[in-house]
Amino acid sequence: MKAAIIGGTGYGSIELVRLMKKHPHIEIGTVVSNSHAGAKFSENYPQLSNIVDPILEAFNPDRICQENDLVFFATPSGVSSKLVPPLLDRGIKCIDLSGDFRLRSSEEYESWYKHTPVSEDYLNHAIYGLSEIYAEKIKTANLIANPGCYPTAAALGLIPILKSNLADLNTIIIDAKSGVSGAGRGLSLTSHYAEINENLKAYKLGAHQHIPEIEQTFQDETGHPITITFTTHLVPMTRGIMCTMYLSLNENVTTDEIQQIYSEFYKYKPFVRVRSQGAFPATKEVLGSNYCDIGLHFDARTNRLTVISVIDNLVKGAAGQAIQNVNIMNGWDEQTGLEFIPMYP
Numbered sequence: 001m002k003a004a005i006i007g008g009t010g011y012g013s014i015e016l017v018r019l020m021k022k023h024p025h026i027e028i029g030t031v032v033s034n035s036h037a038g039a040k041f042s043e044n045y046p047q048l049s050n051i052v053d054p055i056l057e058a059f060n061p062d063r064i065c066q067e068n069d070l071v072f073f074a075t076p077s078g079v080s081s082k083l084v085p086p087l088l089d090r091g092i093k094c095i096d097l098s099g100d101f102r103l104r105s106s107e108e109y110e111s112w113y114k115h116t117p118v119s120e121d122y123l124n125h126a127i128y129g130l131s132e133i134y135a136e137k138i139k140t141a142n143l144i145a146n147p148g149c150y151p152t153a154a155a156l157g158l159i160p161i162l163k164s165n166l167a168d169l170n171t172i173i174i175d176a177k178s179g180v181s182g183a184g185r186g187l188s189l190t191s192h193y194a195e196i197n198e199n200l201k202a203y204k205l206g207a208h209q210h211i212p213e214i215e216q217t218f219q220d221e222t223g224h225p226i227t228i229t230f231t232t233h234l235v236p237m238t239r240g241i242m243c244t245m246y247l248s249l250n251e252n253v254t255t256d257e258i259q260q261i262y263s264e265f266y267k268y269k270p271f272v273r274v275r276s277q278g279a280f281p282a283t284k285e286v287l288g289s290n291y292c293d294i295g296l297h298f299d300a301r302t303n304r305l306t307v308i309s310v311i312d313n314l315v316k317g318a319a320g321q322a323i324q325n326v327n328i329m330n331g332w333d334e335q336t337g338l339e340f341i342p343m344y345p
């Protein structure tokens with residue numbers, strides 16, 4: 001199968017290329033670049049020299065559909081809402097890494113993303129691609145809205161306890177931290193070296209575009225409207241997300257019982273690893289891999305559960321989960337091409 005990438009010179013794209021190169025059933029097809037059409041890929045990414053070096057192309061929907069079986073969008077929000085429809089109309093499957101198709105409500109999208117939403121006709125085709133939870137729907141999808149990086153870590157970390165009936169759904173606090181690659185390759189004041197090195201910043205409080213996405217998933221999974229307190233922080237590292245999450249439980253349980261709930265829930269999910277009692281994951285322990293690692297601590301004194309969930313934002317939070325979804329769509333083992341040991345140290 002040949003897969004095209006739109007958003008060629010961005011971080012999502014280069015991570016897709018790294019993963020696809022090792023995938024036994026996916027070949028790198030057209031790579032589209034808005035800014036560097038006509039250039040060799042290695043001019044932007046010399047590390048690709050002698051490995052994979054296509055000429056970057058301009059966006060041409062006819063050519064893309066003739067030469068590829070699938071298209072990944074690794075573009076900023078506001079782009080795929082315009083470029084996915086002409087491709088879907090031509091019958092090719094699309095996986096969108098941006099937020100353009102994740103929210104079912106156009107009003108919510110407009111209000112949080114500040115872009116014009118895509119028409120409902122196309123929005124209704126989108127399946128939310130949280131692989132561990134929605135595999136059945138993903139199998140037959142034509143358009144995947146790949147989850148955001150923070151929502152992936154948050155949802156995988158909290159869904160088991162939210163579905164257990166033990167949680168007080170009104171008490172969820174998500175304290176989230178991301179490495180700088182989460183902001184993409186574009187230059188900005190907040191992410192340049194002197195601003196971020198040896199520094200720790202909270203940002204987008206109460207205004208982060210992932211708030212409605214996380215709340216939508218929690219509502220879907222519990223049947224109850226849920227609001228969350230969500231604070232994001234930028235930390236001086238390149239990759240990695242850690243969500244430290246707190247919620248109150250309705251009844252007194254033991255950490256053992258909670259460990260059991262999580263272990264059962266993820267028993268057949270190879271990319272989610274629940275740490276044993278008293279062990280908590282660090283971002284480096286998933287670096288470069290498609291794992292989401294989860295640690296749990298129940299404090300009987302406060303009746304509050306702490307859940308720590310870590311991912312690599314560019315792998316499980318973006319390109320890796322996108323490929324996991326393609327594996328599911330094609331009936332291949334979901335681990336195909338994704339069996340990386342995390343890079344350490």
Ligand SMILES: NC(=O)C1=CN([C@@H]2O[C@H](COP(=O)(O)OP(=O)(O)OC[C@H]3O[C@@H](n4cnc5c(N)ncnc54)[C@H](OP(=O)(O)O)[C@@H]3O)[C@@H](O)[C@H]2O)C=CC1
Pocket residue numbers: 006007008009010011012013032033034035036073074075076077079097098099147148149181182183184185186313314317318
């Ligand atoms: N970075 C991360 O950890 C994660 C990112 N995402 C989402 O994935 C998407 C890609 O992210 P990422 O790769 O990090 O972002 P980058 O900013 O690194 O790359 C996006 C690329 O899209 C292309 N592009 C930019 N503007 C336009 C435009 N107006 N029209 C068409 N193409 C354009 C550019 O490449 P070119 O000029 O070559 O076309 C750009 O390099 C985003 O929506 C992001 O929010 C989701 C989860 C995690």
Ligand SMILES: CC(=O)N[C@@H](CCC(=O)OP(=O)(O)O)C(=O)O
Pocket residue numbers: 077097098099147148149178179180181182183209210232234
């Ligand atoms: C560190 C950092 O800046 N991260 C970005 C994540 C962007 C992203 O992934 O955006 P969508 O998923 O909505 O496309 C942010 O917090 O906005």
